[in-house]
Amino acid sequence: MNLKNCGFDNYYQQQITREDIRIGLVPGRIIESHRELYRIITDEGETTARLKGSYFYSGEKSILYPTVGDYVLVKSNTLGDDIIYSVLARKTFFSRLNPTPGIGEQIVAANFDYVFIMTSLNYDFNIRRLERYLAAAWQSGGSPVIILTKADLVHDYNSQIAEVLEIAPGVPVIPISSHTGYGLEELNKYLQPSKTIVFLGSSGIGKSSLVNALTNDLIMPVKEIRKEDSRGRHTTTHRQMIRLKNDVFIIDTPGMRELGMWDVTSGIQEAFADIENLAEQCKFTNCSHQKEPGCAIQEALTNGNLDIKRWKSYCKLKKETQYKKRKQLHK
Numbered sequence: 001m002n003l004k005n006c007g008f009d010n011y012y013q014q015q016i017t018r019e020d021i022r023i024g025l026v027p028g029r030i031i032e033s034h035r036e037l038y039r040i041i042t043d044e045g046e047t048t049a050r051l052k053g054s055y056f057y058s059g060e061k062s063i064l065y066p067t068v069g070d071y072v073l074v075k076s077n078t079l080g081d082d083i084i085y086s087v088l089a090r091k092t093f094f095s096r097l098n099p100t101p102g103i104g105e106q107i108v109a110a111n112f113d114y115v116f117i118m119t120s121l122n123y124d125f126n127i128r129r130l131e132r133y134l135a136a137a138w139q140s141g142g143s144p145v146i147i148l149t150k151a152d153l154v155h156d157y158n159s160q161i162a163e164v165l166e167i168a169p170g171v172p173v174i175p176i177s178s179h180t181g182y183g184l185e186e187l188n189k190y191l192q193p194s195k196t197i198v199f200l201g202s203s204g205i206g207k208s209s210l211v212n213a214l215t216n217d218l219i220m221p222v223k224e225i226r227k228e229d230s231r232g233r234h235t236t237t238h239r240q241m242i243r244l245k246n247d248v249f250i251i252d253t254p255g256m257r258e259l260g261m262w263d264v265t266s267g268i269q270e271a272f273a274d275i276e277n278l279a280e281q282c283k284f285t286n287c288s289h290q291k292e293p294g295c296a297i298q299e300a301l302t303n304g305n306l307d308i309k310r311w312k313s314y315c316k317l318k319k320e321t322q323y324k325k326r327k328q329l330h331k
């Protein structure tokens, strides 16, 4: 096992200080995260790790808690779990704004290259939902790729593709079928050694099926973590980051299925660049886009250049984000 093969490049390497090295810390990557126990890979192989005690007393612990995909510095411990001392700065990440007081921001996945936004071509297909996913993907810093699953279930999906291209200009859109293998070779350009891909999509749209179709037994065997719950029972937890034999990593965690909790504050600007551009053309800089004269938004809505549903979707998302941010500030 070599951490460099899993994407550990100079960006992370240069964050390691002399002091870190002096006290014997080595880099690792989190492939599973559980309440107190992590599964990590280091140059030595796979092992389990826990957070250093002082972590729990940190004021910003929710932000600092490591998550799947994170690179961490650990001290190896031959007598038990390795100890995680710190988390290296992330290149990309998904952040969830939790309006519940005291919970705050949570990082759900980190350090991925591509975000596979997945939706199925049959009844799950929903363009408004894709807009939201897209805003979250842009915010994360990863490159979005839209994957339309279950292509074998529909005769003609040209209209769906056209709808997607309209809201996601420049974003690759790939229809696939994990059952027939259709379209899978199109994914090869993203499934390159040392790249990490995160799946974003609701339950049942075919994420596991895609992993299975891609791997055909190519998944590296990952040992199950068995841990005791409070009543002493053993519970088996599932995989969260999957390593393919060509050193591609796929993050498929339950945390990526929930919608509407993402921090998309700046992602909105990219996902709705058309609207943001229009708004800049309004006569008044503080235009509320209601009834002001010279409002470019109202004009675009009237002449059909802007879809009213898209405009409403944008307003809703913007409002939600502001609400969550306010809640955050007052927690």
Ligand SMILES: Nc1nc2c(ncn2[C@@H]2O[C@H](COP(=O)(O)OP(=O)(O)OP(=O)(O)O)[C@@H](O)[C@H]2O)c(=O)[nH]1
Binding pocket: 149, 150, 151, 152, 153, 176, 177, 178, 179, 180, 202, 203, 204, 205, 206, 207, 208, 209, 210, 257
């Ligand atoms: N016809 C068809 N069915 C598919 C395809 N991909 C997945 N399915 C079916 O859709 C259902 C859900 O697929 P999964 O791969 O388990 O979906 P998932 O996204 O992993 O679901 P969660 O684990 O709940 O998030 C299963 O019954 C699959 O057989 C496909 O390409 N074609």
Ligand SMILES: [Zn+2]
Binding pocket: 279, 282, 283, 287, 288, 289, 290, 292, 294, 295, 296, 297, 298
């Ligand atoms: Zn306006």
